[in-house]
Amino acid sequence: MDDLPQMAELWAAAKLPVEELEKQFTDFQVAEDAEGKLAAAIALHIEGHHGKVHSETLADFALTDTLRPALWERLQTVAQNHGLFRLWTEEAAPWWKKDAGFSSPAEEILQKLPESYGPRHPAWLTLRLKDEAADPGLLDKEIAMFREAERLKREKILFRAKVIRITGTLIATLVFVFAIVMLLYYVWKSRR
Numbered sequence: 792m793d794d795l796p797q798m799a800e801l802w803a804a805a806k807l808p809v810e811e812l813e814k815q816f817t818d819f820q821v822a823e824d825a826e827g828k829l830a831a832a833i834a835l836h837i838e839g840h841h842g843k844v845h846s847e848t849l850a851d852f853a854l855t856d857t858l859r860p861a862l863w864e865r866l867q868t869v870a871q872n873h874g875l876f877r878l879w880t881e882e883a884a885p886w887w888k889k890d891a892g893f894s895s896p897a898e899e900i901l902q903k904l905p906e907s908y909g910p911r912h913p914a915w916l917t918l919r920l921k922d923e924a925a926d927p928g929l930l931d932k933e934i935a936m937f938r939e940a941e942r943l944k945r946e947k948i949l950f951r952a953k954v955i956r957i958t959g960t961l962i963a964t965l966v967f968v969f970a971i972v973m974l975l976y977y978v979w980k981s982r983r
Contacts, residue, residue, distance in 0.1 A: 794821055797829035801848040812846055819846075820865045822858050831858040835866050835878075838905040840923070842870050844880040844887075855886075863891055870920055878918045879904060893918045 795816060802809045812819075818834040830850050836843040844866060849855055870878060880887055887893045893916035896904075901911050 794829055794832075798832055798848075801829060801832060801850060802846070805846075805848045807846055807848065820862055820869065822861055824850075824854075830854060831862060833862045833866065835869055836908075837873055837875065838907055840874065840876040841903070841905050841908075842866075842873070842875045842878045843905075843908045844878055844882060847882055847884075859884075859886055860890070875920055876923045877903065877920060879908060880916050881909075881914055882916070883914075887916055891918065 795813065798816070798819065798821070799809050799813065802812050812834070815834060815836060818836045819832045820835065821829055822831040824830040828850070831848065831854070833847045834843075834845050836845065847859075847862075849858060866878075878893070880893060895913065896915060896917040900917060901915060904911050904915060904917075
């Protein structure tokens with residue numbers, strides 16, 4: 792919270808929406824200079840297994856080559872700790888493509904962009920951190936879903952078996968009652 796006034800100054804200088812970014816304060820990673828003043832800030836907004844890198848601000852653009860890689864390293868650590876599959880950004884600086892490895896997504900990849908990040912358009916850049924199918928948590932979820940589907944299938948089969956058993960018992964009971972009635976009728980008829 793101590794950095795918030797300095798961040799607000801950086802955001803205002805960069806003509807970013809200060810009030811909106813204050814609400815997302817916890818999304819920001821910061822870098823300080825030797826005097827303890829805020830030198831740079833960048834946000835990573837996490838939505839599910841996706842992260843949006845946004846609102847990069849620097850107090851002194853002469854330090855860009857030093858600060859941006861340090862902030863990028865920190866963002867990668869945060870993304871890894873949250874198990875993110877993919878990062879997205881609209882940052883226009885060539886560094887994001889050249890040094891960070893972001894690229895323009897294919898149309899099918901762009902469809903994975905979370906709606907909360909804004910409209911899909913060609914300016915978006917993305918970086919795949921790991922294959923979604925390779926995530927152990929996802930594999931565990933798929934196994935759990937498979938077990939649940941099998942449990943439901945087994946319950947359905949058991950229910951059908953119960954209905955067949957009840958129906959068979961009912962039919963056997965009716966046949967038995969009919970046979971008893973016929974036997975009693977035959978005995979009664981033969982005595983007459």
